[in-house]
Amino acid sequence: MANVVVVGAQWGDEGKGKIVDWLSERADVIARFQGGHNAGHTLVIDGKVFKLNALPSGVVRGGKLSVIGNGVVLDPWHLVKEIDSIRVQGVEITPETLMIAENTPLILPIHGELDRAREEAASKGAKIGTTGRGIGPAYEDKVGRRSVRVADLADDATLVARVDRALLHHDALRRGLGLEPVDRDGLLASLREIAPEILKYAGPVWKVLNEKRRSGKRILFEGAQGALLDIDFGTYPYVTSSNVIAGQAATGTGMGPGAIDFVLGIVKAYTTRVGEGPFPTELHDEDGQRLGERGREFGTVTGRKRRCGWFDAVLVRQTCVTSGVNGISLTKLDVLDGFETIRICTGYELDGAVLDHLPIAAEQQARCTPIYEEMEGWTESTEGARSWNDLPGAAVKYVRRIEELIGCPVALLSTSPEREDTILVTDPFVD
Ligand code: GDP
Ligand code: IMO
Ligand code: MG
Secondary structure (H helix, E strand, O other): OOOEEEEEOOOOOOOHHHHHHHHHHHOOEEEEOOEOOOOOEEEEEOOEEEEEOOOOOOHHHOOOEEEEOOOEOEOHHHHHHHHHHHHHOOOOOOOOOEEEEOOOEEOOHHHHHHHHHHHHHOOHHHOOOOOOOOHHHHHHHHHOOOOOEHHHHHOHHHHHHHHHHHHHHHHHHHHHHOOOOOOHHHHHHHHHHHHHHHHOOEEOHHHHHHHHHHOOOOEEEEOOOOHHHOOOOOOOOOOOOOOOOOOHHHHOOOOOHHHOOEEEEEEEOOEEEOOOOOOOOEOOOHHHHHHHHHOOOEOOOOOOEOEEEOEEHHHHHHHHHHOOOOEEEEEOHHHHOOOOEEEEEEEEEEOOEEEOOOOOOHHHHHHOEEEEEEEEOOOOOOOOOOOHHHOOHHHHHHHHHHHHHHOOOEEEEEOOOEOOOEEEOOOOOOO
16 A cells, blocks of 8 residues: 655645645545644645644544654654644543654754844854744754653653653853853653643554554555755754754654655745745745735744745745655646746856756855746636646646756645645555
8 A cells, every 4th residue: 555755845835734634535644754843734625624734634634643753853842732733623632643753853842942042143144044943952852862762751750761861951051142041840740740631642653553554455655844954954043953854754663665656745936935044036026925925924833924935846846856755736726827927947057057956055046047948827716626628828837847957757736725726646545
């Protein structure tokens, strides 16, 4: 049976949540494998809006197993709040429907404080524009071997030792930033209080997922962020602190690399970015404003206005390679309705040379000038289209040109925020 990985192929907010929710009808298990509650995924089902950060977007379907893998960093207090808030919307989460990997590192309040204090202290060019949710510091502690992990919540002596180990490092850091030392007893008390709320979902995710796979169940791996925010292949240092590309689905859950049968890259029909960093096709004119307004481009997590620009085929061609994308889901095509002409970036000019990829040095990335080709727009509406035949000729041409330039076929097409406004071209689950 096919297992599918969904990854963002730009700078995040491509519409992964909607597509994961739509595809989860065909899946048995939906697993997050990286990132944390820096993700903001919006689903719209019959007009009802669901906003998810840490929970996999499959939870809304009911009757599926949702999984938080070890590659995630988890804020336990946020998770409990998120579970409560979607319960109010009629979605019940139980230990039968949610499993959290025991080896998942926790995000503690000190991580968020450190994240925000660093951003405040940074000079303009040094700011990353993080979500302020402690993602970077939590991953630093994981690699530094001083995380408190889910399993540590089960034994008080271990918990105390893990917290003391972490504080040795953090108190020194905090002194340098002019922050008060950590309230150790307060932190321990809140961890002890939240522990049972998290432990009831804890389990050996690697084992359960491999058993599910062997028994023919279909697993849908849900990526957060986007490949250009990947810690290795993104626009470093303006990136998030995890591997975002598809290979992470295996390490972030404990599956072998052979478990991945199809990689679906989610691609917006134009480009957006939240936070700092290079963005070659960014628009500062009326077209950019129009994309932002029509696409309602405001961050789900921080409410920040997203930067908008034309479709960049160079970047997507590159991320399709680093993630091994088999097919893309093109989203928000409807936002381009009514543009007289549409531009696509096909290469960059840098110091008199033409480049077919984004150079790795941040300084060079910032100086790349896009080379555009222009296409005719369409006046008809594509909003809500549910079949290929409903699309105007010029929109079909635009989609075909994107496929050609990025070297990857369209498997799905999304034409509105609503779950059912989706056109299936190739089913990623059919092997
Ligand atoms: P994610 O982080 O990749 O899950 O994406 P977000 O949820 O942050 O942002 C995507 C936004 O676009 C959400 O508000 C979705 O409801 C919306 N959306 C998704 N697909 C489409 C589409 O095809 N057309 C339009 N107009 N909106 C869409
Ligand atoms: P979803 O899953 C868009 C960006 C932040 C910042 C950088 C680092 O909704 O697509 P972090 O808090 O991760 O240390 O911030 O990464 N960022 C996102 N941008 N969508 C996201 O997630 C993002 N998650 C992080 O804006 O530039
Ligand atoms: Mg988002």
